[in-house]
Amino acid sequence: MEALCGEAIQTNKRKIHLHLEATNERAIAFYxxxxxxxxxxxxxxxxxxxxx
Known part of the structure; x- marks a missing residue:
């Protein structure tokens, strides 16, 4: 996640959006x-x- 965010910042991105299955509680907690x-x-x- 740190590498992804770092790369996004280096390419002038200010937000990251992602789509998950609403029932995936472990993924939601992770993010x-x-x-x-x-x-x-x-x-x-x-x-x-x-x-x-």
């Missing part, structure tokens, strides 16, 4: 520990965002 928050939920899809 939340790394600074992501819930942005939207549509059906079984959860969109998370991290502002860099």
């Amino acid at each position: 939340m520990r790394h600074g992501f928050s819930e942005l939207d939920r549509t059906g079984d899809v959860l969109v998370m965002e991290c502002v860099l």
Whole structure:
């Protein structure tokens, strides 16, 4: 995650969005520990965002 965020910053990106299965609690917890928050939920899809 640190490498991904570092590369995003180096290429002038300021946000990272990802889509997960809303039932994948382990993945949600992992991304939340790394600074992501819930942005939207549509059906079984959860969109998370991290502002860099």
